[in-house]
Amino acid sequence: MKPFYEKTIHTKPIFQGRMISLQVDEVELPNGQTSTREVVKHPGAVAVMPFTTDGRMVVVRQFRKPLEKEIYEIPAGKLEKGEDPASCALRELEEETGFAAESLQLVTSFYTSPGFADELLYIFEATGLTQGKVHPDEDEFVEAQLISLEEGLELMAAEQIHDAKTVFALMYWQNKRLKAQLGK
Numbered sequence: 001m002k003p004f005y006e007k008t009i010h011t012k013p014i015f016q017g018r019m020i021s022l023q024v025d026e027v028e029l030p031n032g033q034t035s036t037r038e039v040v041k042h043p044g045a046v047a048v049m050p051f052t053t054d055g056r057m058v059v060v061r062q063f064r065k066p067l068e069k070e071i072y073e074i075p076a077g078k079l080e081k082g083e084d085p086a087s088c089a090l091r092e093l094e095e096e097t098g099f100a101a102e103s104l105q106l107v108t109s110f111y112t113s114p115g116f117a118d119e120l121l122y123i124f125e126a127t128g129l130t131q132g133k134v135h136p137d138e139d140e141f142v143e144a145q146l147i148s149l150e151e152g153l154e155l156m157a158a159e160q161i162h163d164a165k166t167v168f169a170l171m172y173w174q175n176k177r178l179k180a181q182l183g184k
């Protein structure tokens with residue numbers, strides 16, 4: 001198999017923010033020609049699928065500026081430098097929803113937008129939830145809500161669940177239920 005590697009000839013830093021940086025890389029293509037790639041560097045993030053014992057999942061409603069709309073998402077947050085993804089997941093869950101989890105399991109990880117960003121997202125399943133107090137970041141306005149799978153699918157159809165990690169969570173949940181019904 002022929003590798004499709006793109007060698008970086010030059011990196012031009014454009015912007016360094018609190019969370020992300022943007023750079024434009026000049027690259028040599030596999031056919032020898034050159035092109036440019038606009039790349040966002042991101043520290044990585046975690047998301048949690050918190051399942052309650054009565055068969056519901058915790059989502060948070062929040063306004064997303066890039067989309068100019070409110071959506072429902074599973075709790076998530078970016079990794080601090082050197083932070084362990086599991087402890088970050090427990091922290092974000094508690095901050096945004098007030099729930100503490102007894103058990104946390106890594107389900108998978110995926111790149112959210114490989115076309116322009118290196119953000120890697122770890123997704124955990126949290127169970128054994130106990131309700132405590134919410135304490136979101138100063139500039140974070142979120143509201144936790146418990147939804148059934150059916151309500152989640154309705155929210156997705158209405159484009160109120162409209163991001164990749166939460167759509168993944170619904171598909172994971174649907175699959176989990178199907179397996180339980182089939183006794184697997």
Ligand SMILES: [Mg+2]
Nearest residue numbers: 075076077096
């Ligand atoms: Mg968050």
